[in-house]
Amino acid sequence: MRFGVIVFPGSNCEMDCHYVIEKVLGQEVRYVWHQESDLRGLDCLVLPGGFSYGDYLRCGAIARFSPVMEAVRDFAARGGLVIGICNGFQILLEAGLLPGAMLRNNSLSFVCRFVHLRVENRDTPWTGKAERGQVLRIPIAHGEGNYTAGEGLLDEMERRGQIILRYCGPAGEVTPEANPNGSARNIAGICNEGFNVFGLMPHPERASEEILGSTDGLFIWESALAAAGV
Amino acid sequence: MAELYEELGLTTEEYHRIIKILGREPNRVELGMYSLMWSEHCSYKSSKRVLKMLPTRSPAVIQGPGENAGVVDIGGGWAVVFKMESHNHPSAVEPYQGAATGIGGIVRDIFTMGARPIACLDPLRFGDPSNPRTRYLVKGVVAGIAGYGNCLGIPTVAGDLYFHPCYEGNPLVNVMCVGLMRTSELIRGVASGEGNAVILIGNRTGRDGIGGASILASQEFDETSASKRPSVQVGDPFTEKLLIEACLELRSRRLLVGLQDLGAAGLSCACSETASRGNVGMRIHVDRVPLREADMEPFEIMISESQERMLAVAEPEKVEEVQEVCRRWGLTATVIGEVVEGNRLEGFWRGEKVFDLPADSLASQGPVYQREAARPSWQDEVRRLDWDSLDHPGDYNRVLEELVSGPNLCSRRYVWEQYDHMVQLNTVVYPGSDAAVLRIKETGRAIALSCDGNGRYVYLDPYRGTQIAVAECARNIAASGGLPMAMTDCLNFGNPEKPEIFWQFTEAVRGMADAARYLEVPVVSGNVSFYNETSGEAVHPTPIVGMVGLIGTIGKRRTIAFPEPGLNIVLLGETYEDMGGSEYLFALHGLTAGEPPRLDLALEKRVQTACIEGIRRDLILSAHDCSEGGVAVALLECCLAGGLGARIRADTSLEPLVWLFSESQSRFVVTVPDEALGMMESLAKKKDIPYTVIGRTGGDRLIINDWIDVELERMRRVRESALERLLA
Structure with missing residues (x-):
């Protein structure tokens, strides 16, 4: 499987994603500069975390205008797999490839820690290797991960199964205490209606090796590999 | 001129020394440059002689003090580069930007050497947390470190935080950065090669931070300190991130002869230091420097401390390629001068020569003072303790609970969770242990990082207290399984012109030297921060030690x-x-x-x-x-x-x-x-x-x-x- 990791000015998790895809998953991977527009030959696009354009405006609000985003839109429209992690998720929201928006964390502080996530839907290319209700332990690191959307939209997303991951306690209980940023309905990760575009605040690349304290991120990577028939 | 030099912080003797060097009266631009470069902050004029006591060599040391940062071999063809610095006064005046630009400055020192920054550590000292101003400072500083460091994608993996009323008006905000590079990729801050181009990369030059090194860093504080806020620079971490990537690409493509960051004293410092190290002269066209404000004068341009700027030296035929790399990263790279034979640093402004002086007279031949040292009269008094006269509680559970819920020993999680301590996928022991441990993916080894410095001990006995700082830091490394390899330091003291303060300083450095020599941990870089006083009251003498240890096998941590x-x-x-x-x-x-x-x-x-x-x-x-x-x-x-x-x-x-x-x-x-x-x-x-x-x-x-x-x-x-x- 061939991955493309998109590099925006200010991305800072692109090397981490590249490392995990190449060294841990043993897959082909290349960087895609934000000014490129030719994505031929790639099976999965990764929009990595970081602070594209410094996030001086709203997170992801400038990166969405990068030339590569037109190509990403086409790629997604043709059913290609696209995953946006943290800042990548924010960019996908700004680009309208995923519904909803991000607010600052309700603590008003950046927060970096391991959290627990409950898998809400396993019928997606991103969660096929997990069980429904399975609890994953993966870190977050963000200042604006407070996901929000209109109540009606949220209900629709729930009905269609677009809510993929929710912040929860160690036993899977979805509680206000387990919500690290004030996200609506404890939402940590969502898909588009076609399920080929996935955005999540937690960093699966930081939980892909035993030595880093968790390998639960592999459920997500390996699900994508399986979905692509690898 | 007489009034001006005093206003700029120069003494009469120093002014006469300048006249002697130049053989004439300096003009306004030259005076501005000397005042900055000869400030305590840039010249180490009070500390230089004392610092000679420190051991700086070991077989593993590739680069000791004198460069932008120290470099130590960790085997397998890889080296770590590290240094610690202070941003105390800027943080006292404007906590968020003060701390943020502190990170920016130390990070530049590391990638200037050709290394990718892989970790930051932040030792902090504040006054009593019951004071609302202390709480404002702590929150601002932590947010500033987070705001800047997180954006760069450099994990903040360790640090410490202590409170004592002595830091009330003058908090300590020290920052250590550690970088990793192949030993073959070392770049030095040296200009050489007659005819080579001098290129300014990054942000435009503005009026921010004019006189930061002399006004903020080399004077005591008083009630008027808030008026110094315009001397604090404003950080732009996005540009810094682009600078990191651009400079590392320039390094990998071997396009540079030398590289130097712009920090205190701005262009004056970067030009004179690189020229002086390379034994060459430099001609600077001040009017080619890209400006934020068109009406800036040459003297402002030469001493501006605008952040996120680098000075590169490259062969003329490589200039275009350098500019191309920078353009790709969205940065401007402007040729502002050239390396020339001789030792003169000359500046031109619209066809007119605006300065002309020997480069090393700025960089390395400033005044050096032997300050007077005297043991404080109160030293014996504070060392006395009548243990039996104290009312000691008998409920030890309560004592334990009071200690671990008090400001100095409670959990620091609230702070380090605001820092991204995981990015780059190297952190294998998180904050909260004795030392942070980072794996070196390329070699299967790991490094242990820790910083330490108990100001109370040093106040009571500067010699022994500083020995303890070194010993404890090494102990933290050992507890994580690491062999202590080398250290950096940030020496935070009061006004060195006061004999008691200088005595504390001398004793502390002597203690550090003895402990470092005995424990075989050379000091490869460091920083001295004097004038940590408010209205005449000095902080506790607080030498902070930052250490790097090597763990030979990653599993043995x-x-x-x-x-x-x-x-x-x-x-x-x-x-x-x-x-x-x-x-x-x-x-x-x-x-x-x-x-x-x-x-x-x-x-x-x-x-x-x-x-x-x-x-x-x-x-x-x-x-x-x-x-x-x-x-x-x-x-x-x-x-x-x-x-x-x-x-x-x-x-x-x-x-x-x-x-x-x-x-x-x-x-x-x-x-x-x-x-x-x-x-x-x-x-x-x-x-x-x-x-x-x-x-x-x-x-x-x-x-x-x-x-x-x-x-x-x-x-x-x-x-x-x-x-x-x-x-x-």
Whole structure:
């Protein structure tokens, strides 16, 4: 499987994603500069975390205008797999490839820690290797991960199964205490209606090796590999 | 001119020295440049002679002091680059930007050398948290570090945080950055090659930070300090991130002859230092410098401390390629001058020569002073402690709880969770242990990083207190399984023109030198921060030590956490009545008094090597050094980190309070499985170190004789929530 990791000015998790895809998953991977527009030959696009354009405006609000985003839109429209992690998720929201928006964390502080996530839907290319209700332990690191959307939209997303991951306690209980940023309905990760575009605040690349304290991120990577028939 | 030089902080003698060097009166531009470069902050004029005491070499040291940062070989063709700096005064005036630009400055020092920055550490000191201004400063500084460091994608993996009223008006905000590079990729801040281009990369030059080094960093504070806010620069981490990537690409493509960051004294410093190191001259076309404000004068342009700028030297035929790389990263790269034969630094402005002076007269031939040193008259007084006259509580559970819920020993999670401490996928031991451990993916090894410095001990005895700072930092490295390799420092003191302060400084450096030499940890870089005073009151003399250790095999790393039930808990080292300067005295009696703990460097070294060897042979499964709060606090921290209790039997003739909370040095709490106990004991015997089995891991309480019996879950809640509550 061939991955493309998109590099925006200010991305800072692109090397981490590249490392995990190449060294841990043993897959082909290349960087895609934000000014490129030719994505031929790639099976999965990764929009990595970081602070594209410094996030001086709203997170992801400038990166969405990068030339590569037109190509990403086409790629997604043709059913290609696209995953946006943290800042990548924010960019996908700004680009309208995923519904909803991000607010600052309700603590008003950046927060970096391991959290627990409950898998809400396993019928997606991103969660096929997990069980429904399975609890994953993966870190977050963000200042604006407070996901929000209109109540009606949220209900629709729930009905269609677009809510993929929710912040929860160690036993899977979805509680206000387990919500690290004030996200609506404890939402940590969502898909588009076609399920080929996935955005999540937690960093699966930081939980892909035993030595880093968790390998639960592999459920997500390996699900994508399986979905692509690898 | 007479008025101007005084206003710029130069003395009459210094002004005459300039006239002698130039053979004429300096003009306004030249005077501005000298005033900055000869400021204490840039010239080290008071500290230079004293710092010569420090050991700076070892077979592993590739680059010692004198460059932008020290470089140490970690094997396999890789090296670490590191340095510590202060941004105390800017942070006191404007905490967020002060701390943020502090990160920016130290990070530039690291990638200037050709290394990718892989970690930051932030030792912080503040006044009493009950003061609202302290809380404002702490929150602003932490947010500034987070805002800048997180954006760069450099993990902040360690640091420390202490409170004492002496830091009320003048907090300490020190920052250490560590970088990683192939030894073959070292770039030096040296200009050479007649005809080579001098290129300014990054931000435009503005009026921010004019005179930062002289006005902010080299003067005491008083009530008017708020008016100095315009001297604080404003950080732009996005541009800095682009600079990192662009400069590392320029390095990899071997397009540069030399590279230098612009920090204090801006262009004046970068041009004169690179020219001076390369024994060349430089011609600068000041009117080619891209400006934020068109009407800036040459003197402002030469001393502006606008952030996120780099000075590169490249061969003329490579200039276009350099500019192309920078353009790709969205940065401007402007040729502003050229390297010339000789030693003159010349500046031109619209066809007119605006400065002309010998480069090394700015960079390395500034005045050097032998300041007067005198032991303070109050020194003996503060060393006296009448232990028996104090009203000591008999409820040790309460003492323990007060200590670990107090500002100095409570959990720092509230702070380090605001820092991205995981990015780059190297952090294998997180903040909260004795040392952070980072894997080196390329070699299978790891490095351990720690910083330390107890200002109370140094205040009570600058010589011994500073020895302890070095010893404890090395002990933290050893507890994580690392062999201490080299150190950096940030020496935070008051006004060196006062004899007592200079005595503290001299004694501290002497202590650091002796400890560093004995423990074989050379000092490869560092920073001196004087004038940490408010309205004539100095902070405690606070030398901060930052150390790097090497863990030969990644698997041989340890944390403080008790790993499993049923292990023997062993105390390496001896407990004495070392209550002077202790956290117990400070937290429960409001006292900073007495003799700081004794320190026997020979024993310290033996205990550390025993710990390192015990870990290497897998006899030791967890290790924690005993420091502030003594063995009781150390044990509780091991319990909480592992989520596992312990039952301790202390067989001692010391009174309970002393055994529990004495801060005797050269001690570790380690865990040893039954089957390794014999071997651990003979290792201790071979190293000739005190060795006592004091208990066993297990349960959900910490029980020590009939002195202490606490429930862990409760202590965890108390300790974890304290800081946020104290700062609310």
